[in-house]
Amino acid sequence: MTGDSPTILIVEDEPPIRRLLRTTLTAHDHRVVEAPTGAEAVSALRHYRPDLVLLDLGLPDIDGLTLIGRIREIAPIPIVVLSSRGDEAGKVAALDSGADDYVTKPFGAEELMARLRAALRHRLQQQGAERTFSSGDLNVDLVRRLVRKGAEDVKLSPKEYDILEQLVIHAGKVLTHKHLLREVWRDESVDPQYLRVYVRQLRQKIEADPSTPRHVLTEPGVGYRLV
Numbered sequence: 001m002t003g004d005s006p007t008i009l010i011v012e013d014e015p016p017i018r019r020l021l022r023t024t025l026t027a028h029d030h031r032v033v034e035a036p037t038g039a040e041a042v043s044a045l046r047h048y049r050p051d052l053v054l055l056d057l058g059l060p061d062i063d064g065l066t067l068i069g070r071i072r073e074i075a076p077i078p079i080v081v082l083s084s085r086g087d088e089a090g091k092v093a094a095l096d097s098g099a100d101d102y103v104t105k106p107f108g109a110e111e112l113m114a115r116l117r118a119a120l121r122h123r124l125q126q127q128g129a130e131r132t133f134s135s136g137d138l139n140v141d142l143v144r145r146l147v148r149k150g151a152e153d154v155k156l157s158p159k160e161y162d163i164l165e166q167l168v169i170h171a172g173k174v175l176t177h178k179h180l181l182r183e184v185w186r187d188e189s190v191d192p193q194y195l196r197v198y199v200r201q202l203r204q205k206i207e208a209d210p211s212t213p214r215h216v217l218t219e220p221g222v223g224y225r226l227v
């Protein structure tokens, strides 16, 4: 263990899942604090100052979405939600309430650790105001408003650029349809179908093979993620 291994607050009322999470996280050199209720989560948050919260939405004493709001008032740390398979509406509501990402139960250790790493990294990037993105042949520079695919400059329409800008600012994080409509169209009530059209156009321009995107990934029923 090193002095800077992250501390994760596990908020989960089911002991077997809590145990599984604890085992997985400690095996990956993370410190763990556990809370089986929302009330204990709030006091643990103040007492232990964790780096990230892993939050089950189905708690006995408080609605998960309400708890996300309380956590947000206390600390600007990443929140990764543990959601049930098929609960797309719950995931979207959690993300729109301020959660950073979700892991669907049952989850594999690899996937869990990857999501936690991404959430912690994303938070660091936000603090350092990351304005560039580089992956494979794609390079985006938000300061100079430059997008390049390999050696060639990519020309984007204003809407396509605005979508890509949001994805770069939040690289690695899933952005809901509502988030993108709010930031790009300034109107959450716009039909998400427009968003799909623009994302398709964006992929035509920045993906090597737009039919199997490697950069702008679809999170079915939820939104998009830049990787």
Ligand code: CA
Residues within 6 Å of the ligand: 012, 013, 014, 056, 057, 058, 059
């Ligand atoms: Ca539960």
